[in-house]
Amino acid sequence: MESKNSETTVDGNLLVARSLVLAGVECMFGVVGIPVTSLANRAVALGIRFIAFRNEQSAGYAASAYGYLTGKPGILLTVSGPGCVHGLAGLSNAATNAWPMVMISGSCDQKDFGRGDFQELDQISVVKPFVKCSAKATDISKIPNHVFEVLSSAASGRPGGCYLDIPSDVLHQTVSESEAVNLLAAAENSRNQEASETVGNLEIEKAVSLLRHAERPLIVFGKGAAFARAENALKKLVELTGIPFLPTPMGKGLVSDTHELAATASRSLAIGRCDVALVIGARLNWLLHFGESPKWSKDVKFILLDISKEEIELRKPYLGLVGDARKVLDSMNKEIKDDPFCLGSSHPWVEAISKKAKENVSRMELQLAKDVVPFNFLTPMRIIRDAISAEGSPAPILVSEGANTMDVGRAVLVQTEPRTRLDAGTWGTMGVGMGYCIAAAVASPGRLVVAVEGDSGFGFSAMEVETLVRYDLPVVVIVFNNGGVYGGDRRNPEEITGPYKDDPAPTSFVPGAAYHILIEAFGGKGYLVETPEELKSALAESFSARKPAVINVTIDPYAGAESGRMQHKN
Template sequence: MGIDGNNILAESLKKQGVEYVFGIVGIPVIETSLAFQAAGLKYIGMRNEQAACYAAQAVGYLTGKPGVCLVVSGPGLLHCIGGMANAQVNCWPLLVIAGSCPEDHEGIGGFQEWLQVESSRMYCKYAARPPSARLIPQHVEKAVRLASSGRPGVSYLDMPATLLTAEAEEDKVPLDYYTAGAIKPAHPDPALVEQAADLLVRAERPLVIVGKGAASARAEEAVRQLVDNTKIPFLPTPMGKGVVPDDSQWCVSAARTQALLQADVILLLGARLNWMLHFGQQPRYAPNVKVIQVGPGFAVAAAMWCRDNAPNKRVICVEGDSAFGFSGMEIETMFRYKLPVIIIIVNNNGIYSGFDKNTMKEFQSYGDVTQSTPPTALSPEVRYEKMMEMFGETGHLCRTVEEIESAIKKAVSVVDKPSIINILINPQSNRKPQTFNWLTESKL
């Protein structure tokens, strides 16, 4: 009895423990998505490929197992590239699967033909096309294993239309192929561990920096015990928050500048000395600081998966009006899947800072609007909350603290649909000035 590539792919993903698939379907992956659902996978249809890619990598970030993004050929895959790069840089497990034109149409102008494997390689740990339907299980196993192991990242599988519809004898397809197992922790050199411990013991002003690697490694208990037992102050990075609670007496986030500057030994747990940590350079760090590095080897879209995965917890997505513009239509997806995500839009009419109505009108009165409108400005006081009316619901517009409190209480009471809270703030509201001028490259 024969089994086609669509069903082989679906059963292979299920065998590897995949649970969620996000995507936008069309030729040639419509039947693929149906096969996924028939196999028991949860398919969530999105409105933009990049948002689908972000949602899938949220699965990888929060579970350690790759989420899957399913898209069409050509532009469908290319719209994923930004999301793939994001997951690769952040070390989040992700598997992207794209349909592609029939193999016998390649090189002669096939429908949405593109060099998809080649285009993906720069943003992946592994990019391949199974040579036959029978060998799909091996490629799925390898893609899942490589996305999850070592330094986690992205895998890409290219599935031509002819491969998805090709049939193979079921008894010759290794659907029970080896399953990618749990990732085993690495064991450091005992001598290096002893040397690191000695540095910490002799330090006068030690500091622990907790990064996202500690979170992805699920090292919460170990890190908390380290901080509590040694009483060493710690500083979480944005993605390291929650490993040790911010209300711990040893958290020094409020004195971040002084903590970094005065530390003589820093224990770096799952973090990198990148731009967020000022590259570990002076004047933010002491000249002779010693660093011990320990390593583990996207808002609306991520919020959607968080809510579906944790139905007993409320998910709140806080973003600016600029960020909302990237994936705002995913509100329809949330309604379709009955996801009560609370979206809070901090609206200042701009990408960084914006302008009030009168100022914007004055700018645009100076001739050609393409030359007079500030590039970082957005339309003033856009009523994003009115998007709820498209679905027969009412959003919340807030200008005061009291209105915000009332809106949040109303939104929390809704349990089967999303909510939008549009908070209008001073258009000229800006970030906190940097302590050192060299930290701010933009002159805005």
């Protein structure tokens, strides 16, 4: 576009796209429409990959997971009003899991706000509970600074979601090319690099001393350590000290599940008897029983390492270390190297953990070895585990959701590499699976992604299989089809009453749903499997093809438990 004096002009759409490119954005997720279609097209023309979804909810989940997997904020682009509302699912997911993400939404013309304009909504107020910061570009000149502001905030300190609102009229405003260059340069120069807090030598010495003198020390780590890329320092700490370790579900793989000091299979013993627990990038929330008895010893001393000072203050541990997990662990390793100690395999605590783990694994393997048909959850999970393990390195990225499916998978499926497990997370969110699959495939091009989904979790966003096919992503979706939430109709006789007693149960789906045919409608590959040999064949073929596929696994509807392992809450 050129003005009368022949100088090229830049509109708001292009200025947003150029700001994103300058800030290092490589990929965006979203659903286009009024008023952001041109913005998406401009971004693509400048080299940003745009993954177009069928629903903003799944796109938001993808953006949040992309932020976790890459360490850079995932970008979600939505239309105004309802598009922004749909995107809140991803934004709140990012906030809860502490993953960096930015949602950019168009909004109605500023002059018409309050008059009932098309898709009018006070979006800044709507997003407020879920963001670290939000900004509204009320003029084109503010776009570059706001883009850099929200991207910086999303990734600094404890990561989280941020929001940028761009009214339709601002997207159509223009500035000259020279003005655009100056605005972009000023925004880049003002970029803040927030320094993480540094843990002092005295705190490092205290932490090491507590571990050194503990009788039953334990190292616990979560996805915060994974986000910090702390795996090398963490593995070194484990091997220097010989201390058993316990990962949270998405911490699995930072140190291999197959490591001799893994306490996953002896979790109850480990947390119930440890006297000092170093907790790294994991919150003492419901997933870790709030760090309280009776699950934990009432006398346990927690050393809590977290990027967030507020988290330390909330949990009130025996010793709090505020800082980047990798850097703090490097300092601890140096302190230990200067004055070594190691429990050793014959230490009573290590022996107790190892013995209990072997006993539990042996019992589990006896159950897994059985070929049960109609399928329970264990038989297909064993076959899937073996197929994934056979892929070697780089290990496939695993996505898992569903009550029974996720619970059983967490115990059976093995993670040997960092950031290779994505699941329902801190919030226990169902419906994240397809978005996570797409994010993983985009973040790690060419790497196999395997989703192990309950039929309920899959159903939230099943239409995104079309997105898998459209972008030809190497994703194999395995649906555990047991006919409903938890497994169909599990009502007691006294609950089957009233005028609608003949309706399907609230937990029931259509029996024998042909989920595999859904992907075939779009040109993908579908499989229906009911026996071990059929499942092995489908996995071998689909893993080798590295093409979008859905494997529909028929499960006995009475094989699982209501609410998985959380019956007490339902």
